[in-house]
Amino acid sequence: PEQSQAIVIYTGWERHALVGSDVRLSCSFFSWRWTSEDVSFSWTYRPDGSRDTISIFHYTRGVPYLDNKGPFKDRLEFVGNPGRRDGSILIKNLDLSDNGTFTCDAKNPPDIVGRPSSVRLLVFENPIQAGVITGAIIGVVLGLLVLIVVIYYLMRFLVARRVFSLSVKHGKKKKEGSQQRQGPVPPADPSKVKAATSEKKKQESRKDKK
Amino acid sequence: MLLLLLGIIFLHLAALVLLFVSTIVSSNIYYTLTHHHYRSVTDSPPPLFFFSLAEWIQAVQAVMILSIIFSCLSLFLFFCQLFTLQKGGRFFLTGTFQILASLFVMSGAIIYTVMSPEWVLGTYSFGYSYILAWVAFPLALISGLIYVILRKRE
Secondary structure (H helix, E strand, C coil): CCCCCEEEEEECCEEEEECCCCEEECEEEECCCCCCCCCEEEEEEEECCCCCCEEEEEEECCEEEECCCCCCCCCEEECCEHHHCECCEEECCCCHHHCEEEEEEEEECCECEEECEEEEEEEECCCCCCCHHHHHHHHHHHHHHHHHHHHHHHHHHHHHHHHHHHHHHHHHHHHHCCCCCCCCCCCCCHHHHHHHHHHHHHHHHHHHHC | CHHHHHHHHHHHHHHHHHHHHHHHHHHHHHHHHHHHHHHHHCCCCCCHHHHHCCHHHHHHHHHHHHHHHHHHHHHHHHHHHHHHCCCCCECHHHHHHHHHHHHHHHHHHHHHHHHHHHHCCCCCCCCHHHHHHHHHHHHHHHHHHHHHHCECCC
């Protein structure tokens, strides 16, 4: 039997991805010998916080075997090129439960002594852009404030206009009638209009009483 | 009389300054909070999009900024009403804005208190900006109430 030498396996250190996206976990190895026909790749998965490791992928003798029962059923794809020492897999449609450690073990007979390499997968929720919610809340509150101010002044303006038209009617009637009258109220100062409004109301109520 | 005026303005400014410091410093704490959480899970620096993950942090930011805006508006309105109000009138508008500012600070501090234990691993003492917010809240509230009660004299 040939003497086996060490094989060095490389994977990434960590992979980040968003929920729903695909991620490629790459695995390669270094070995002094030519790539054997019996080269094999194995991927195992250990979820975050769990002690159990399950096998999810195995490539041997030219045939890739994908997980068809476990958590990655129908989501795994072999995208590697074993002839080029590439044992990469593709995981599709990631979920938060896919957080964990993926370990790749490659063997290039007779070089089988090697330490499997692990890559950590971190899956994140799709984040809301920083500040969108902040801006929305501030915008809504300030918008409401501006709206209230606008409505307030609009009401005052409408009341002033009504007072103006009323006083014009009054003025015309009084021209025909007696002499004591007030000229049409100039549509200027709201505070003066307020005073004029209350005065007009008082006058009207006095007239009604009479 | 002048003493009273200065006292009221000083109280208002004290609350405003506390709000400013609390808001500005707490933006650093948001970073630390998420960074701290992430660091205890892995050893690498968190990816950039991680910081915007928490919606409640953004809500706290918004509410703190709103409290500053309303407190500044209240101060501005105070000076406006000081010169335009009739004798014996009350500073209702000024007081309303200041009280609203204090309510905003209160809601910000409450949201922070309720939500942060979910995010913080292990022991993590609340930073001083959190304490400043809880001090600014009664100050602003009292200041607003004084405005509502106060009557203008000549």
